[in-house]
Amino acid sequence: MCPHANGDSLPVEQQDMVPVNGLSSRPSPAKTNGINGTNGVNGHSSRSRSEAPKNPYAPRYADFLSNVSNFNIIESTLREGEQFANAFFDRETKIKIAKALDAFGVEYIELTSPAASEQSRADCEAICKLGLKSKILTHIRCHMDDARIAVETGVDGVDVVIGTSSFLREFSHGKDMAYITKTAIEVIEYVKSKGIEVRFSSEDSFRSDLVDLLSIYQTVDKIGVNRVGVADTVGCANPRQVYDLVRTLRGVVSCDIEIHLHNDTGMAIANAYTALEAGATHIDTSVLGIGERVGITPLGGLVACLYAANPEYVKSKYNLSMLREIENLVASAVEVNVPFNNPITGYCAFTHKAGIHAKAILNNPSTYEILKPEDFGLTRYVSIGHRLTGWNAVKSRVEQLQLELTDEQIKDATAKIKELADVRPQSMEDVDTVLRVYHTGIKSGELVVGESKIFDKLLSRHRESSASPMGRTPQPVDAVA
Amino acid sequence: MCPHANGDSLPVEQQDMVPVNGLSSRPSPAKTNGINGTNGVNGHSSRSRSEAPKNPYAPRYADFLSNVSNFNIIESTLREGEQFANAFFDRETKIKIAKALDAFGVEYIELTSPAASEQSRADCEAICKLGLKSKILTHIRCHMDDARIAVETGVDGVDVVIGTSSFLREFSHGKDMAYITKTAIEVIEYVKSKGIEVRFSSEDSFRSDLVDLLSIYQTVDKIGVNRVGVADTVGCANPRQVYDLVRTLRGVVSCDIEIHLHNDTGMAIANAYTALEAGATHIDTSVLGIGERVGITPLGGLVACLYAANPEYVKSKYNLSMLREIENLVASAVEVNVPFNNPITGYCAFTHKAGIHAKAILNNPSTYEILKPEDFGLTRYVSIGHRLTGWNAVKSRVEQLQLELTDEQIKDATAKIKELADVRPQSMEDVDTVLRVYHTGIKSGELVVGESKIFDKLLSRHRESSASPMGRTPQPVDAVA
Numbered sequence A, B: 001m002c003p004h005a006n007g008d009s010l011p012v013e014q015q016d017m018v019p020v021n022g023l024s025s026r027p028s029p030a031k032t033n034g035i036n037g038t039n040g041v042n043g044h045s046s047r048s049r050s051e052a053p054k055n056p057y058a059p060r061y062a063d064f065l066s067n068v069s070n071f072n073i074i075e076s077t078l079r080e081g082e083q084f085a086n087a088f089f090d091r092e093t094k095i096k097i098a099k100a101l102d103a104f105g106v107e108y109i110e111l112t113s114p115a116a117s118e119q120s121r122a123d124c125e126a127i128c129k130l131g132l133k134s135k136i137l138t139h140i141r142c143h144m145d146d147a148r149i150a151v152e153t154g155v156d157g158v159d160v161v162i163g164t165s166s167f168l169r170e171f172s173h174g175k176d177m178a179y180i181t182k183t184a185i186e187v188i189e190y191v192k193s194k195g196i197e198v199r200f201s202s203e204d205s206f207r208s209d210l211v212d213l214l215s216i217y218q219t220v221d222k223i224g225v226n227r228v229g230v231a232d233t234v235g236c237a238n239p240r241q242v243y244d245l246v247r248t249l250r251g252v253v254s255c256d257i258e259i260h261l262h263n264d265t266g267m268a269i270a271n272a273y274t275a276l277e278a279g280a281t282h283i284d285t286s287v288l289g290i291g292e293r294v295g296i297t298p299l300g301g302l303v304a305c306l307y308a309a310n311p312e313y314v315k316s317k318y319n320l321s322m323l324r325e326i327e328n329l330v331a332s333a334v335e336v337n338v339p340f341n342n343p344i345t346g347y348c349a350f351t352h353k354a355g356i357h358a359k360a361i362l363n364n365p366s367t368y369e370i371l372k373p374e375d376f377g378l379t380r381y382v383s384i385g386h387r388l389t390g391w392n393a394v395k396s397r398v399e400q401l402q403l404e405l406t407d408e409q410i411k412d413a414t415a416k417i418k419e420l421a422d423v424r425p426q427s428m429e430d431v432d433t434v435l436r437v438y439h440t441g442i443k444s445g446e447l448v449v450g451e452s453k454i455f456d457k458l459l460s461r462h463r464e465s466s467a468s469p470m471g472r473t474p475q476p477v478d479a480v481a
Helices: A003-009 A043-050 A091-104 A118-128 A144-151 A166-171 A177-193 A210-222 A239-250 A268-277 A299-309 A311-317 A320-333 A355-363 A391-400 A407-423 A428-444 A452-464 B003-009 B043-050 B091-104 B118-128 B144-151 B166-171 B177-193 B210-222 B239-250 B268-277 B299-309 B311-317 B320-333 B355-363 B391-400 B407-423 B428-444 B452-465
Strands: A072-075 A108-111 A135-141 A157-163 A197-203 A227-232 A256-261 A282-285 B072-075 B108-111 B135-141 B157-163 B197-203 B227-232 B256-261 B282-285
Touching: A072 A299, A091 A108, A091 A118, A091 A320, A108 A118, A118 A135, A118 B407, A135 A144, A135 A197, A144 A157, A144 A177, A157 A177, A157 A227, A177 A197, A177 A210, A197 A210, A197 A256, A210 A227, A210 A239, A227 A239, A227 A268, A239 A256, A239 A268, A239 B239, A239 B268, A256 A268, A268 A282, A268 A299, A268 B239, A268 B268, A282 A299, A299 A311, A299 A320, A355 A391, A391 A407, A391 A428, A407 A428, A407 A452, A407 B118, A428 A452, B072 B299, B091 B108, B091 B118, B091 B320, B108 B118, B118 B135, B135 B144, B135 B197, B144 B157, B144 B177, B157 B177, B157 B227, B177 B197, B177 B210, B197 B210, B197 B256, B210 B227, B210 B239, B227 B239, B227 B268, B239 B256, B239 B268, B256 B268, B268 B282, B268 B299, B282 B299, B299 B311, B299 B320, B355 B391, B391 B407, B391 B428, B407 B428, B407 B452, B428 B452
Parallel strands: A072 A108, A072 A282, A108 A135, A135 A157, A157 A197, A197 A227, A227 A256, A256 A282, B072 B108, B072 B282, B108 B135, B135 B157, B157 B197, B197 B227, B227 B256, B256 B282
Antiparallel strands: none
């Protein structure tokens, strides 16, 4: 059993007592170039001991391989994202997206190969000239022609890729490993000679021969590549495979390790998290995950799981309250809706419904929340107008309405709300009406606890005397703001 | 390094050569009740040796703990799903959903507690009377009052839950472990005395004291519970934590192990997969993942990752071509859109765009696909009207249009498509126009390869003589049907 799960047995108050041997954390975006030697232990471990509030969701023990609190994001909306079926970015849109990502704080922005088309080349040059803080990369085939075009655009680095699996070698480019290695060396040395960063990535790494793969990575590491890239191009990998491959690679190369994960089986976020645990240093993302097919690790989802592990570190690196705006920008550019169940920004990501959930949330949001909505500029809601509601949630609304009712009376009113909600969803206005009529009845002496039929009469009388709009969708009530 | 990743180094043709010691696989929905003793090795291992086609995405070696090819789905759309903010299911809708899930083939359907409201109770009884093949469960608090109501509805089993974390013990029900254990025993023995299945689950398991947790699971296992449940109620777990906790539990209890995973950080699918690898037997899902906040492991996503591991097993259990219909049914009932990036049914899950992808897909779909669209009643598309297109994809369209062009001519026409797509996305109709005009020009002798300006003139002339509609969105072309 690994230390992580054992850690679950620690009482909360002991969870930040992590032995860290005096090594300091690295809260700022890390330019590592080595096998954790420069990384030290996880930033979160030493950090949480001295500064951060207790975080029961964080990894518990220092894991010397893990970069969960020491990573860089390579944001590929303008490269992988352009391969999304609906994507057509004109220059103005590309620049808007690049500026937004830069303001959010991603360490790298990756652009479509300037060899793809004349407009791609011109747009790449234009973005390089914006003077963004994020480093600008472009992504090219492992070919000297493409490399020559790329280095002339003014990019800070070039991401080189070639398919290494037997599938791609047979059905795509048709080259053998000797040819791949020879070309890779030529391209890498050329890019390096221009004084900019270079990454070498295999494609379809999880279906490549492991020995071939490690051999070529070792070769390019020795000639001084900045990063090697592992790519789950078809989305076939699972977390344990990712952990094992990255961990093995961590022992073979001394350069940084980037990972690119497709999301065909919905595991791209977890695979990215696990890759960091195994020692990867750079994660590829795109906004909303857009890319080929169902895309890659989404920026928002990655931020969600890394925030859960170490909120302070993630907050120190990224402007989290911009996330919704960036997602809306890209969603609009590619004409899709933000998924209802998107991590963080999905429209009910912070809505609590069941009675027992609502009760506990009102007592302490940490009971059912690992992400603080306020850290993302968002708000928590407790939904109460439904048959699963509980009197604690209703009590919170009673207090917001400044009605004076005892707990016994609130329980009585809650029973009526559940009864009505069994027939039809109750909007917030419906719930408020029930509570106000109940309150008036109690105060006037017409109503006492348990007199359901009298209450029904009071409600009918109220309805006759007013035209209460009844919404179809239950309206959430903000229970904390 | 675990055998999984090492397996990546096996040549494709050796991947099904798995030593299985003569144990037989269990392809049918499994009612296991024991520590893998009845499971044998993974079904997929022995199965693939003799029957199934080679599957390079599958786990490579027999893993004696793994139930990736031996699991049951507990479909909770009508319980967890009812806790989704937008959900209001009337009886007719509940019955439609239950029948659809039954036809799909899920082993269990879980319903809201009949103690939640009068309508919930009546609906539960009605669904029990449908005579479905799926077993019907209901989900109750660990309380005798709820248990008495539950067993009278006619369900096949009762899922009992109680919060065990210090958070929930403090801020929700306020009970200590001694009280929890005493009540659990009373409820379990009562349900068992009625001759139906009973599961005991902790809530918020990943923030519960490990010793408390194992202790109560061991106790209820000894008195004969059918399943123990592990729940990541707040969505804080990551794959390695899930693996470790389930694997530890697998050594402590002999009953089945169910897992319930919230998706707040987008890791619920991967966590479910990893739980099966660690020996879990039952996975909770809901359609599109609907539930509290952003919900739980989605049925479609779970099916996607398990299909990738063992297509034959998953196809033998479930009616996969119904997936889209079930998702549409539930999406419509709760008034959401199916996310554009949903595994399998997302609207471009099988759309390939980049030139190198399109080329390889046309040669062999396995190069970039781990899911066969036809197994889900869906179709593959290759998108070609954009600046990232390649001549191989265009050639496929030329063949569909039955135009006679040489490869050199197709490359020439492709250059024009890229040039036009740099300015504005090209619809399929636009692309077809380019190809037809090119073809006519070549056949008439007006055009030869490389004469871009002449081609422009021919295109202008064509546009003047016809009103070609120009769509905003690139139209995918079915390249294989």
